[in-house]
Amino acid sequence: MEAPGLFWGVIVWMIFWGAVGALVIRARYLHRDLDTSNTVFVGAMTGAALGPVGLAPLWAATPQLGRFLSIAPAILTVLLVAGAFAFADPANICVTNGSFVASQFTNGLMIGIIYGFMALGLTLIFSILGVVSFAHGEFYMIGGMLVYYISAVWFPGISPLIAVLGACAVAFLLGAAFERMFLTPMYHGQIDRPVEYGILVTFGLAFTLQYFVQAVAGASPVKVQRFIDFPRFGLPSKEDPWLMETSRGSLTLFETVSIPNPRFMAAVTCILVLVALLFLLHRTWTGRALRAVSQDREAAAIAGINPDRMNMLAFALGGMIAALAGALLVQAFSWLPQVGNIPAMRSFVIVVLGGLGSLPGAFLGGILVGLVEAAGTGCVPDPQKAASYIPAYGMIVLTLTLLLRPTGLFGRRFAGGVHGAK
Amino acid sequence: MARNEMMNRIPLLAGAAFLGALIAFPFIFDGPNDSYLMHVMITAFFYAILASSWSMLAGYAGQFSFGHMAFMGIGAYTTALFCHYFYLSPEPTGLCAELQIGSTWLVVVDPIGVTSTTLNQDCLRQAMEAWGGAVEVTRMPILLGIVLGTIMGGLFGFLVGLLVLRLRAAYLALFTLGFSEIVKATISAEIDITRGQAGMELPPLFENGVTLFGVYYGPTAKLPPYFVMLALLLTCLAILTWLARSKFGLFVRALREDQDAAAALGVNTTRYKVLVFTITTAMAASAGAVQAHYVGIVTPNMLFLLQTSLVVAMAVIGGLENFVAAAIGAIILQVALEMLRSNIELGGYVIDMTVWRLVFFGVLLMVTLRFFRNGLIAPIINRFARRHVAAETVAARRAAETEDAAR
Amino acid sequence: MIHLNVSNLHQRFGGLHVLKGVSFEVKGPELIGLIGPNGAGKTTLTNVLDGAITPNSGTVYLNGERIDQLQPYEVARAGLGRTFQVTRAFRRMTVLENLAVPALALGRLGSAAAVREKSMDVLEFLTLDHLRNEYAQALSGGQQKLLELGRLLMLDPDVVILDEPFAGVHPRLMEIIYAYIRRVNAEGKAIIIISHQMDAVFTLSQRLLVLNFGEMIADGPPDEVKRDPAVIEAYLGVDEEEEA
Secondary structure (H helix, E strand, C coil), rough: CCEEEEEEEEHHHHHHHHHHHHHHHHHHHCCCCCCCCCCHHHHHHHHHCCCHHHHCCCCCCCCCCCHHHHHHHHHHHHHHHHHHHHHHHHCCHHHHHHHHHHHHHHHHHHHHHHHHHHHHHHHHHHHHCCCCCCCCHHHHHHHHHHHHHHHHHHCCCCCHHHHHHHHHHHHHHHHHHHHHHHHHHHHCCCCCCCCHHHHHHHHHHHHHHHHHHHHHHHHCCCCCHHHHHCEEEEEECCCCCCCEEEEECEEECCEEEEHHHHHHHHHHHHEEEEEEEEHHHCCCCCHHHHHHHCCCCCHHHHCCCCCCHHHHHHHHHHHHHHHHHHHCCCCCECCCCCCCCHHHHHHHHHHHHHCCCCCCHHHHHHHHHHHHHHHHHHHHHCCHHHHHCCHHHHHHHHHHHHHHCCCCCCCCEEEEECCCCC | HHHHHHHHHHHHHHHHHHHHHHHHHHHHCCCCCCHHHHHHHHHHHHHHHHHHHHHHHHHHCCCCCCHHHHHHHHHHHHHHHHHEEEEEEEECCCEEEEEEEEEEEEEEEECCCCCCCCCCCCCCHHHHHHHHCCCEEECCHHHHCCCCCCCCHHHHHHHHHHCCCCHHHHHHHHHHHHHHHHHHHHHHCCHHHCHHHHHCCCCCCCCCCCCCCEECCCCCEEEHHHHHHHHHHHHHHHHHHHHHHCCHHHHHHHHHCCCCHHHHCCHHHHHHHHHHHHHHHHHHHHHHHHHHHHHECCCCHHHHHHHHHHHHHHHHHCCCCCHHHHHHHHHHHHHHHHHHCCEECCEEEEEEEHHHHHHHHHHHHHHHHHHCCCCCCHHHHHHHHHHHHHHHHHHHEEEEEEEECCC | CEEEEEEEEEEECCCCEEEEEEEEEEEECEEEEECCCCCCCCCCCHHHHHHHCCCCEEEEECCCCCCCCCCHHHHHCEEEEECCCCCCCCCCHHHHHHHHHHHHHHHHCCCHHHHHHHHHHHHHHHHHHHHHHCHHHCCCCCHEEEEEEHHHHHHHHEEEEECCCCCCCCCCHHHHHHHHHHHHHHCCCEEECCCHHHHHHHHHHCEEEEEEECEEEECCCCCHHHCCCHHHHCCCCCCCCCCC
């Protein structure tokens, strides 16, 4: 970095005015007897983006904090950080190379969709069982492992589609069996402190699964061939494919942005499954029953829904979603028994960012975290450091969320009470 | 009645006998695997400190932190960095950043990367080359490093405690897990300072050996660290016992049961929540610092999630709400895990137990959680300790029956 | 002389205006009933008085000390104690330990022996003495309610707020709760009882406060309040059902 002082100076300035904004604006709204629920976030972002210039009118006018006033300062803050970075490090590849930025952005978006999809499973489990599954990363891991075992070890040459479906089925059954054996007792008053028990017992499952797979598969990484090759294709024409061009392993947009085949396929599949899932949740009896249980267990039980069965279904579905994400990404990364740790952390960050229990929040949160990570890995000057810090980028997002808006982007109901932030 | 008294004393007597066996062990045992077994025991004590302090944090105070190992790592790395970058010299080097204290100079070595070619190029080594052996540079005392590590761990615990004040259950677990990932990532990434995955070497606990009762033990002997770690464990247990029996223990348990109700009864919940974080993390850090000197090297791998899982599992299996049980559980499980290392041959198949034992361990953890909510060891202790309640329970039942009759 | 002065409290949650300028005063050892239909803001008012919620505006003074900006534990030490609508005993602590928490938090009793002695007194009064070493979770719901009252006796605040003390309590235990209220009142403390059980409130209290939609619509002797048209209107068609 050419001028680290400039960059860090701007960051410190932003943190200072952000903190001032958060405190002052909240106190001001409280004093004026107005709704304070969003003031910390807006105050912090306005302070960070505009400093005293932005805070003064906010302080004087105390406008109603609608959608525009919530989002605009946040976006401005991000732009300012990016701008300061560009000034401080003009030779950085993120600043000089537009096509690199576009590639990084697109790939961040793709991977973010997959993260969001995986986090969706976690948030589904939480909204219905009230349990944060610490075994989510292990379901992701066994999804990939099963695809490897089915398609490369047990039945070589089998269609990858069947391998993926098989992995999902096994994960679903495993989730259902675990839920019935270890989580159902929570809902029958057989467990003293259900919230803590839920954390610990899923933690135990994670531990067991991880070492079981390591004992069976060994500690060396496995790799799976990519499932399908793209057909050769060009837009607007094969001769002059300036809009879009495919090769077997990747897809190129505008002759600059290149997306690897496995990620593209995984993201597209995730979107398709997401649509199917939304259909299940909103258009079928089972889905309505699931949503009913997530809103009010007792009322749902009175209406003739068996909440125990819905719990089992939700946990199995959540685990299957993680396994599907793993099954799709096993073609992109080399696979180890520990491979689930980082995606699990990421899912936790995403669900807190999106709001625990919120499905759209999980998806949007996934995309945001994907973009933050893409920016982090692409732009931090020392690539080795950038890679080592991957888990930290998400954590910065998590810490900011917990400090500024503990309810997350869309969360309301679950933020209080025994589960989360006060 | 006399018999009752005897029964009440059983856990105490058993504890004393167990402790006596631990103290006598290194003197009596003299087998071929002597130093290996000693190593297993030292590691077991290390885990016992972590498990018992975690049981205070999670079991007593209800703060399910998954970042305990990160604080251990902070302790270990603090003393490692301290030993690595700070020296005392009777002469100024003129090259390093240095500070005169009386007639000696505190020398701060400049951090450099890991490559072997640069190993001899730090400012102190250059100065020593120039002196040609005329000046003797001494390390900082190891005890000071350990104390600093403990303080640093407590300090981070204090800060994390402040940050998680408003968080409960799942949010707290997620945040602390994330904190431990950040610590690990930072240590792995800041290679210039921490040497990343290569790890940092530390001097042994007793650099020049130590003479105990007329017997000289060299720097690599296992007996001195054995007693240091045992003493640290006993100190921690003593502090925890004292805390648990004072109003501190009462208040943190009230906090665990119902934070709002405790506050409504005049308990300063904020203060006790931060305090319990600070104290238990400082204990973890002290264990980490001592262990780092004993093992002689620290790497980011000691912060792997596996380590946290082990501590959590040991505390749960021992008994989450009884730190003595958690410590005993940790010792027994660590020894058992080591004994299960050897491979088993079953009908021609060789089962690699190094991994399978962890699978069994995980299953044991889940089964304990499900069916033995107070762990496996705590109920045995409680059974003797709460015998006198049994008589009253009968009376209570009788009273309840009369009440029912009145209904 | 006990003096609680609540003036012009406002509380909003998002767009919901839960307390709209609530004011009242308590002077001396009064026995006050606080009633109102579901959602009137009674529990919110308790939470604001107790410090669990900081009000948007308005002030609360207790014996000359301003308490509306204090933390709950500071409010408790300043002399305002409360029970919760849903019983909140420390379930996995023994009965004696439950009582020791407020006594040690205040630290007024000094030695452990004094704490134990007072605890035994309290337990005897509440007829819980034979259960002193049992875990609170082993107690029946009514006994847990008594235990909560016992904790308040140990805290010994000047103003006691009881949130639904009679809900789901066995008649025999009800007698003890009545005795408790009379005893605390006789010791010169002020008591505010929030309850849906009108008969109990009418018999016990000397003064009645009625809260409706966040506003104090009546304040006076029970007989007068009973005839107040505003109160009758607020309760019209509302059965005396218990809050969930």
